Structures are given as structure tokens and as C-alpha cells.
Amino acid sequence: xxxxxxxxxxxxxxxxxxxxxxxxxxxxxxxxxxxxxxxxxxxxxxxxxxxxxxxxxxxxxxxxxxxxxxxxxxxxxxxxxxxxxxxxxxxxxxxxxxxxxxxxxxxxxxxxxxxxxxxxxxxxxxxxxxxxxxxxxxxxxxxxxxxxxxxxxxxxxxxxxxxxxxxxxxxxxxxxxxxxxxxxxxxxxxxxxxxxxxxxxxxxxxxxxxxxxxxxxxxxxxxxxxxxxxxxxxxxxxxxxxxxxxxxxx
Amino acid sequence: xxxxxxxxxxxxxxxxxxxxxxxxxxxxxxxxxxxxxxx
Numbered sequence: 373x374x375x376x377x378x379x380x381x382x383x384x385x386x387x388x389x390x391x392x393x394x395x396x397x398x399x400x401x402x403x404x405x406x407x408x409x410x411x412x413x414x415x416x417x418x419x420x421x422x423x424x425x426x427x428x429x430x431x432x433x434x435x436x437x438x439x440x441x442x443x444x445x446x447x448x449x450x451x452x453x454x455x456x457x458x459x460x461x462x463x464x465x466x467x468x469x470x471x472x473x474x475x476x477x478x479x480x481x482x483x484x485x486x487x488x489x490x491x492x493x494x495x496x497x498x499x500x501x502x503x504x505x506x507x508x509x510x511x512x513x514x515x516x517x518x519x520x521x522x523x524x525x526x527x528x529x530x531x532x533x534x535x536x537x538x539x540x541x542x543x544x545x546x547x548x549x550x551x552x553x554x555x556x557x558x559x560x561x562x563x564x565x566x567x568x569x570x571x572x573x574x575x576x577x578x579x580x581x582x583x584x585x586x587x588x589x590x591x592x593x594x595x596x597x598x599x600x601x602x603x604x605x606x607x608x609x610x611x612x613x614x615x616x617x618x619x620x621x622x
Numbered sequence: 623x624x625x626x627x628x629x630x631x632x633x634x635x636x637x638x639x640x641x642x643x644x645x646x647x648x649x650x651x652x653x654x655x656x657x658x659x660x661x
Contacts, residue, residue, distance in 0.1 A: 425660075448649055490641045498645070 399522040402614055420610050432620045439618060442506035446534075447605065449499035456492040457594065464544070466590035468583045471546035496538055503534045515619035523611040526604055533601045540593040543586060554589070555581050 381389070391397070406412040416422065432438055463482055464474045478485035507527065510516055516524035543554040558581065562572030577584030612618065628636070 445649075448652065452645065452648060486637070487640065487644060490637055491644055494638070494641050495645060 399519065402519070418613060420613050426613060426617055429617060430620050433618050438620075439509060440505075442502055442509055446499055446502040446506055449495045449502060450601065450605070452495045453492060453499065454598065456488045456495065457598075459488050460492060461594060466544065466586050468546070468586060471544065471586060475545045475547075496541060500534055500538055503531055507531060513619060517619075520611075520615045520619060523608060523615055526608045526611060530601060530604050530608060533597055533604065537593060537597045537601065540589040540597065543581070543589045544593065546586065551581055554585065558585075 403411050403414045403418075406415050417427070460478065463478050463485065465471065475489070478489050480486075482488075510524070510527065539554075539557060542557075543550045558572050558575055561575060562568045564571065573579065575585070575588070576582070577588050
């Protein structure tokens with residue numbers, strides 16, 4: 373009996389296969405298109421918006437020492453920074469003439485201004501430390517391994533965003549420490565081969581730290597970077613559920 | 623001792639203590655709210 377040979381894949385089939393049946397795509401999208409009862413059920417049962425908390429968790433996840441809640445604490449710091457940051461924005465104008473005086477004004481005459489500024493500062497320090505500890509915990513418990521490799525990449529992006537938020541915030545008090553720290557920081561960026569000088573020019577909006585740099589850093593600090601961070605955080609949290617909850621010992 | 627004019631080596635640690643209490647209190651309120659919400 374003659375067996376019919378399977379039809380030869382066309383070019384379109386090959387492109388489709390390359391695009392959707394590869395390691396990267398499968399690490400991002402777990403369930404297929406909801407065209408089977410199983411996939412439809414999986415999508416509803418694992419939907420973050422319909423079930424904010426997972427239906428079941430493993431016994432090991434109940435212990436605080438499993439994660440030390442470092443990711444949650446980092447997020448708490450982000451929320452606190454948003455609230456105190458908004459309050460600080462009421463009194464701070466990012467111009468060379470006013471920036472330094474506004475900071476002095478916040479710390480000396482504004483009601484609870486000093487508390488808000490100090491909370492913003494210490495929560496920023498705490499966030500960098502907590503994000504770093506969170507990364508170490510994930511690394512040492514092997515929680516970055518498949519199927520969580522995509523979330524690890526999102527986490528690395530969030531780490532970079534945290535550093536950038538910290539860096540851009542450093543210039544805003546417009547005192548000697550801020551000025552020289554950003555001068556040194558931008559020089560480091562400028563010393564990179566080929567793209568270095570261009571990057572430095574783009575960062576500062578000129579050849580030295582001045583009004584252009586201040587307004588750029590301010591805009592990035594209060595809207596650009598927090599917005600990006602919030603988007604990536606949403607993806608980061610959603611992925612935890614998508615990848616089967618917290619990692620656990622094998 | 624005037625509250626608005628504390629000596630520097632006293633004012634700075636005090637500031638840190640107040641900030642630490644405020645941050646922890648915020649976290650506490652959030653956790654309590656979460657517990658109440660899940661009741």
C-alpha cells in the first residue's frame with residue numbers, strides 16, 4: 373500500500389515555525405491559542421485579574437524564609453517612593469535657579485517636608501538594597517531556571533531601571549555632591565568606546581552638567597523611568613503566576 | 623534645648639529613627655489592611 377508523503381512545508385510554514393515554535397517564544401507564552409477545552413480552562417484558572425491569589429500554594433511557600441518577601445518589600449518601597457515623590461513634586465521646580473533653594477525650602481519650612489524628603493531618600497536606598505537582595509535570593513535558590521528564565525530577564529531590566537531611577541534622582545538636589553556625582557557618572561558613560569561620547573551628550577543635553585541635564589534627569593526621574601518600571605513590574609508579577617508560582621525545592 | 627535647633631549629632635540619628643518608624647508604620651498599615659481585606 374502506497375503511503376502518501378506529507379506535504380512539503382512552504383516558505384510561509386517555515387517562517388511561521390521559526391517565529392512561534394522556538395525557545396524564546398515558548399518561554400514567554402505558555403499556553404497555546406484557546407481552541408481546546410483544556411487551554412480555555414487553563415487561561416481562566418491562571419488569569420491574574422480573575423484570581424489575584426493562586427487557588428493553591430505549596431506548603432514551603434508559607435514560610436517567610438522561603439523568599440524573605442524581598443520582592444514584595446521592593447514593591448512596597450516603590451509605592452512609598454511614588455507617594456513621597458508626588459508630594460515633593462508640589463514644591464520642587466527643576467530649574468538651575470530654584471532647584472537648590474526649593475530643596476532647602478522643603479527641608480526647613482514645608483510642613484513635614486523634611487520627613488517626606490528623608491523618607492524618599494531612605495526608601496530609595498532601601499529599594500536598591502532590597503532589589504539586589506531579591507536578585508541574590510532568586511539566584512541562590514535557582515529560581516531563575518526554566519520555566520522562569522523570561523521573568524529573570526524582566527527582573528534584570530527592573531534592576532537596571534532601579535539603578536537609573538536612583539542615578540537620575542541624585543542630580544535633583546542640585547548641590548555640589550549632586551553636580552560632581554553626575555559629572556563623574558556621565559564621564560564614565562562617555563568613556564565607553566564608539567557610542568560613549570554620543571551617549572553622554574544625549575544624557576546631559578550638552579557637553580556639561582547644566583540646565584538641560586537637570587530637566588532631562590527630572591523628566592526621566594518623575595515620569596519616564598517610573599512608568600517603564602511600573603509596566604515591567606506588572607509583567608514581572610503576572611509572570612510569577614504564569615510560570616507556576618514561586619519556585620520550590622526539588 | 624530648642625526643637626528647631628537641635629545639635630547636629632543628635633538631630634541626624636533622630637531623623638533616621640523617625641524616618642525608619644514612618645516607613646515601618648506604613649508597611650504595618652498596609653499589611654493590616656491586607657489581612658482585613660482577606661478576611
